[in-house]
Every structure is written in C-alpha cells, then in structure tokens.
Amino acid sequence: MQLFDAESSTYTYLLWDKDTKDAILVDPVDTQVDRDIDEATKLNLSLVYGVNTHAHADHITGTHLLKQKISGLKSVIAESSGAKADLHVVAGDRIFFGSRFLSVRSTPGHTKGCTSYVADDESFVLTGDTLLIGGCGRTDFQGGSASTLFDSVQSQLFSLPPTTIVYPAHDYKGRTSSTIEKELDSNPRLGKGKTKKEFIEIMSNLNLAYPKKIDVAVPANMRCGVPDP
Template structure:
C-alpha cells in the first residue's frame, strides 16, 4: 500500500468517519478521511488490530497518510509502528510534550491536514503530560483520548498525571466547544460510543456542572485503581510509537 500525498482544498463535503473497537483494551480507533481525495488518517490504532484496520482501509479505498496518537497509552501498544511497515510513506504522529518518538511531533494550535479536511490540535494534559485532543474542522466532533471519557475521565496517578491539569484542560479546551459537538473518547467500558458535549458539561459525575477543581482532585485521589495489566510493556513500546525494540 502507498500513503496519499494530496492536499486539495475543496469545501462542502462531510468528513468521512469510522469508529472501530478493540475488545481486549476497550479502545476506540478512528478512521477520518476526505471523501474527494480519499486521503485519510487513523487515530489511536492498536497493534493487534492492524490487519483489521488494513482491511477497512482497503475496502474504503483510502490513502492512509498519518497514524495519530492522542497520547502514549498504558493499556495497549499503538499500531503505528506496524502500519509503517505495511504502508509506504505512512508517518507516525504524537505530541511533542509526550517525549515519545515519532516521525512528526505536534502541539497546540497545529492542524493535521488530509486532503481538504483537517483536525486541530488542543493540548489537554492531566491524564498524561502529553495528552492531545483533536477537533474536527467544522467542530462537529472532538476526539478526546483519555482526557474526557463518557461520564468519566482518564486517571491522573501516573505518567505525569495531574488532577488539577486535567480539570483545567477539560474546562478550558473542551467544555468551551459548542454543546452540540460530539465527544468520541479513546475508551469506553460500557458499550457507549459517543456523547454530546453539552450533556457531559451538565452530567459528567467527575467534571460536570457544580464540580469544583477541589471536588475533582478529591474524587481522583480516592479512586484506588489498580495499574493497567500491560503498562510495563505498553508504555515503553509507545514511547517508541510502537516500533519494536531492536536493542
């Protein structure tokens, strides 16, 4: 397979979108594309699902340009390293603040362009220091990674996590988007696929209306969560953007 190169500006078409799910880690992977040029990106691919993703890409006739990560996950290994071996010209993307290796490092205010479509980059640290969220060019949806989950949020007790930072990230970078913006998270453990941002603003039990920063810090302090089973393998691999360790 060969990665697409084009960047044709053409207005008036809806962005192509497909949400995929990995049962093992409860991870959502997203395919986004320009229907005109078929240039596409994949967000948060999972290594054990690369064959599935390649079949989807082929069936949709997409030219996969970038593999984009919301952060260095602790519960699965990113598929970007494997995809680089399968698709000519394909490039991995991650936050510069993550400290991870990738072909392209990005930060707040950047845009990832594929054909005439794009997603804008917002820094939303707190779950990890390098977490990013990605807003569609028409603000119809936002990919929130582990920063904002449906009726929840990512934990803040490792990988440079900070409850204070996460609270401020959500309120300054996500809750400022329109109420009709759809939230698509990196994980869900109850079969939920999306939520309206306005609903999360009101009813999210950790971050919604009436919850102060101090309330949130206290909630996160008392979660008493066990560490992810794959953290010792996943984090080092993801710091290499999924490229196998050859040392």
C-alpha cells in the same frame, strides 16, 4: 468510522476526505492493524497518518506496524509526550488529510502529553483519555495531574459548542459517543458544576489497580510502537 478493540476497550478512528480519499487513523492498536488496513482498502482510502492522542498504558500503538505495511505513512503524537514519531504536534497545529483537518488542542492531565483533536467544523472532538463518557482518564501515573486535567477539560473541551460530539479513546460499557452538553450536564467527575477542589478529591480516592500492560505498553509507545527488542 469508529472501530473497537475488545481486549483494551480502545476506539480507533478512521477519518477521510470523501473527495481525495486521503485518510488518517487515530489511536490504532497493534493487534488490529490488519483490520484497519482492510477497512481502508475496502473504501479505497489512502492512509497518510497514524495519530495518537497520547502514549497509552493499556495497549501498544499500531503506528510502527502501519509504517511497515504502508509506504509513506507517518506517525504523529504531541511533542509534549516525549515519544518518538515522524511528526510532533503542538497546540494550534492542524493535521491535514485532503482538504479536511483536525485542530490540535493540548489537554494534559491524564498524561503530560495528552492531546485532543477537533474536527475542522467543530462537529466532533477526539478526546483520548482526557474526557471519557461519564468520566475521565486516571491521573496517578505518567506525569498525570488532577489539577491539570480539570483545567484542560474546562478550557479546551467544555469551551467547544455544546453540540460537539465527544469521541473518546475508550469506553468500558458499550457507549460510543457523547456530546459536550451531556458531559457538562452529567459527567459525575467534571460536570454538574464540579469545582477543581471537588474533582481533585474524587480523583485522589479512586484506588485503581495498576494497569496490567503498562510496563510493556508505555516503553513501546514511547518508541512509536516498536516492541521491546
């Protein structure tokens, strides 16, 4: 299930095993925690993990609040992020919920800790900010690197089957998904046979504004969503 936060244009993903009803939330937003719990309750799901693709700069993760409201729920983030969590994952790990799982792929570049999560059958991939629909995350802060992001996408995402559905952490134009094939064919930054040199040139000339919430969101997210005292 794909859920949307209008303020930050963030997609949160509620995934579950249809037999055991064990479930996870990927990229939860602090202001939407009650909504997420309500959705899980309506489906009689048991939330076991709150997972983050990276330490976001535009919103505070909901993992801290989820842990306060749901006994036994554990937070998950990549070890390379340097952020606090109950469970730190590295490339090749699997996050199980019931008999289903997500495979962990390290995809740094937007931040040094960015991680993508691939479905056990490779039917979809949760790409965070590494690969967006027709774009990608910026690379000018939080240890970002255009060169690294290019390599991450080419080796870890564009190597997936062309039919794999791409579910990003954000979209600002109302789009909900893409596919690896579509991004290979039409992504103006990373597709269409773009070279690393061309990509680095594109990213160096974006001239993006400083994220409004970065000074609050990033420190909180490095603490697993615990707000500033």
